[in-house]
Amino acid sequence: MPAVYVLFGALLTVTTSLALGKLLLRQLGIRLYRQEEHVFAFVTGAVCLSAITFLLCALGAARKGVFLGVGLVALAIAVWRGMHRPVGEPLPPLRGFWKWLFGVPFAVFAVLYFFNAMAPEFSPDGSGYHLGLVARHLRTRGFARLTTNMYANLSQGVELLYLYAFAWGRHSAAALVHFAFLVTLPLAMLAYARRFGFAPAGVCGAILVFAAPVVGIDGTTAYNDVALACVLFTLFYLLQIWAAEPSPALLVPIGLLAGFCYAAKYTAFLAVAYALLFIGWKLLRRRQPMWRPLLLVSTCALVMIVPWMAKNWIILRNPLSPFFNAWFPNPYVHVSFEKEYARNLRHYDGLNSYAEIPLEVTVRGSVLGGLLGPVFLLAPVGLGAVAWPAGRQLLLAAAIFGAPYAANIGTRFLIPPAPFLALAMGLVLARLPGAVPVVVLVHTLASWPSVLTRYCAPTAWRLTGIPWRAALRLQSEEDFLNSKTTLYGVARMIERLAPPGSRVLSLDQIPEAYTSRDVIVGYQSAFGNVAREMLYTPLMSDVVPAGRVRFRFPPQALRAIRVVQTASGGPDHWSIAELRLFHGERELDRAPDWRLRAHPNPWGVQRAFDASPLTRWRSWQELFPGMFVAVDLGRREIVDSVLLECSRDQYKVALKLEGRDESGAWKLLSDAPEQWEGTLELGLRRGAVEELKALGITHLLLFDHDFGADDFRTKGAVWGVTQLGEWYGARLYRLD
């Protein structure tokens, strides 16, 4: 992608946001200082542009030309209405020393960040799902019904801004949009501090955040944490202005921004509650009516929130997907996955104790993915800011927006509260003569890539230099990306060797943003979980349905039977590969008018009745009494035994069989089944591949470190697969 397109895509997004924001703010008659207006206009405009892009995606009109049209119209109206002419008074001036102390580090790091953002995108999540989904939206011109990627179920407010830029400038344009938020954040922090009279603290806080290594790398890639931090801080800033100068008009952008925080990231859902409680508390203390203001804020917030919930409700039957699946049962995300996912986010491999977190997030940066810089070890001094009203507000915001960190202890989840904490630190340090310049100097030096390398962990997530040749496209994207990650080549191998329309099952996330093929990652959906299990069944003795459980009872006419599970607890799940009914030696044919039911996971019940040893109904939840699989026979049938073919990975399961006769009442038929080990069928590997093909999967991507990879490599003919290509230990197979 030529650099000019990259810049155009990003500039179109930023200028359209600015135009929309200025139009909104001036239409509302909000009076701001001149420097503030730019900040608020960009952020509120971005919120509006994201909402417009959502609408276009919903209408299937997410096209390059449409985006350009929206931008040109917004810009034309803005110019026509004179939005380019500054209004408002300038903020109180920044004294020379402080101007330099802020300006020099800001400019130097802005250059570093600009070239990194401009360089081809290779961040794991950015090129994996953030832009993978963006690219998919662009290909399908909107929200295609996607149920096989749980990341698509998350709100994507920031990603829709990336989409707007991506349409013209692809991956780097999206990263540049994030970069725009990155440079806006310290400007907003400084403007806030200047307005409320503690500019030195603002300089300190702004540079502490701006130069923080994890903020730098996050904000120059297609992640969204810095954008969220910027919106959260802008929301806080607007609330502080409203508290000082109550104006009903401010409540509109406050509501929009609060709602957008949810639209940007679920973990920021507290922003709405924070805004409402803040406003309610202030009005209560002023003895002013609060319901209309709160209603206005709530309505504006809901405008940003409801579309995402509605999208999930329509597509996934769960407005909060991929979470709360026990509340909103659905076939797309398993309850067990949700529990495991939440647990994994709280426990990072390599972290032996939570006591290691402070050093990890400030100095080492490897295990938790990035570092804030050693100066943040001084963060506790920020608690001293509780002595001042502004400090109390900042610490309260830091506590609220830092609370979700408990759910994900990665360093980047500290970015949203970091601006508040940094300003609180600044408030305290500014009282100590000479402390702010020293801290700023030490932090900027310690955060510069070449210095950083000397003390952080070698694998710490960070920027490593200024890739100006790649940024200006003097080095080809292909060369640059291949030099940075082998995964890019994997994505391109898929693009090259799997024909259009292919569906590739992978057990690992790859840079989906660089392939147009449908990549199903095994852990990312119920569909992927099932496909992965089918693949592994021939290789895992505990999963192969070699167990036999037979209930025998006196022959009798029944209309329905059900197998009920009575035990509770984990980690076992209950599963049945096949459920067969017998009268004597004769197995009852599975008639079309039979009706099959299961609880939980009713959607998988057919897999216990498809005559395939490679598929199974599974609870996908830990055991609880009352789980059942039932067959309504539709008429009376003489039955005297029921045979279950099942796997061994369910040691705690306790079963009983119940039957229903003409009376309609369920009665116990047997609770003491015979159990023995059955014989495994030959051809399970080939059968697994056939089942995957029945799911529409055409290719398989296996890394040499994946479980079973050796078996595929050495027994390709047995599986019925052909290796099409290999790239640094990643092998692409075609299912024959």
Next chain:
Amino acid sequence: MPRRFLLAAVTLAGCTSIPDTYAPPIQRKPLNPSEPRAFGHFVNMNDPNAEAYFVKDVSPNLEGGAWRWTGKRPELKFFLDSVDNLSFVMDYTIAEPTFTSTGPVNISIFINGQLLERLHEKTHGERHFSKPAPPALLRKKGVNVVAMEIDKVWVSPADRAVLGFVLTRAGFRQ
């Protein structure tokens, strides 16, 4: 693609109910369509139909719920739907009481009369044997007889019963 996404939202929300009962799905074809019900490619000695696999010299008595004594030359029959990429697999035990009497033994494994392997057992204990079976030794879509001949047996002084070794499971796997 939901082209009128928002406009249709309310309507769609009412239309996306997922049934909670299902009819039986299309039945999959058997993985080994020619394999008869009576016996197949692998047998555990405690399978309910294990005796369907016995040709000779395997005790009709199941011991300990899992294993059976063999005689001098036990033979089992297996049906193989295909003969590619198969290994003959056997779990067996040289029992200490018989080993004390016989000393080291040799067990020769024949598939359809052709030698696959000769095992020299110097100690007693449990064993797992697995070896690829050349397709040339096997009969596709047909019955294959596997013999496991032990060179020295223990003979009961009381009733002249002949005991070879302990067999737990045997058959073919991929």
